[in-house]
Amino acid sequence: MIKIEGLSKHYGSKVGLKKLDLTIQKGEIFAFLGPNGAGKTTTIKMMVGLLRPTTGAITICDKDIVKETIDAKKYLAYVPDQPYLYDKLTGREFLEFVALMYKIPQSEAGEKIQNLVELFYSHEYIDRLTENYSHGMKQRIVFSAALIHDPRVLVVDEPMVGLDPKSAAIVKNVFKDQAAKGTTVFVSTHSLDVAEQIADRIGIIKHGEIIALGTLEELKQQVKKEARLEDIFLELTEEQSHS
Structure with missing residues (x-):
C-alpha cells in the first residue's frame, strides 16, 4: 500500500508539488495522469526515495520512505521512463x-x-x-x-514509451496479474487509452495539485457527461488552465 500525506516539493521559489494527499490500496492499479510539468515525475521520485520532500510523508507498506528507506525499498520496485x-x-x-x-x-x-x-x-x-x-x-x-x-508495490513511469504492440500487451497483462496477486501498481502515463483499459482509479494532476480523483465513472460524473478518458482529461486540464 502507498500512503502520501501533505506532500510538497519546492525548488527555491518554484513549487513542484502542493500538499498532495493520496492513498492507494493493496491490489489496486492507479493511473497518474497530467500534462508535462504537472508534478508527476517529482511525485514518483519522492515515492521511490530519489528526492526528499520539502514537507509531508510517504509510506510504502507502512515504512517511511525517508526515515526507513532501506526497509521501504525492500517492498518497492521502480521502472523509470x-x-x-x-x-x-x-x-x-x-x-x-x-x-x-x-x-x-x-x-x-x-x-x-x-x-x-x-x-x-x-x-x-x-x-x-x-x-x-x-x-x-x-x-x-x-x-x-x-x-x-x-515487490508489494510497483511504481512505473511511462511504461509504454517505445514499446511495440506485443510488448505493450505483455506489460498490460503483467499489471493486471500483479494486481490480482495483491501488488499495488502505480502507473504514470501519457497513454490515456492504457489508463482507461487497466486502471481501477485515476488521478489527474495539474500545476502540482490533484484536480480529479476517482474511477472512470466518477470522473465522468465530475464533467457531467458520458465521455472517453481523453475527453475528460482535456476538459479538466483546459478548465484549470483557463481558470
Missing part, C-alpha cells in the same frame, strides 16, 4: 546481479529468471550484451528486474 542497463552485461547477468542485491538465494534466482524470460519472451536476446538491445528489449529486462523480488 528511460531503462538503464549495464552495457557490458548480458540480460541474464543483469538479472543475476539484481537478484544478488535483493539477497535472493542463487538456487531460487535461476528459476525466477527463467520464469521472467518466459513471461517477457526474451529468450532470443537474454544472453546477448545489453549494449545491443533495442529500447523494447531493454524495457522488458528492466521490468523483469523490477519483478524479481516479488
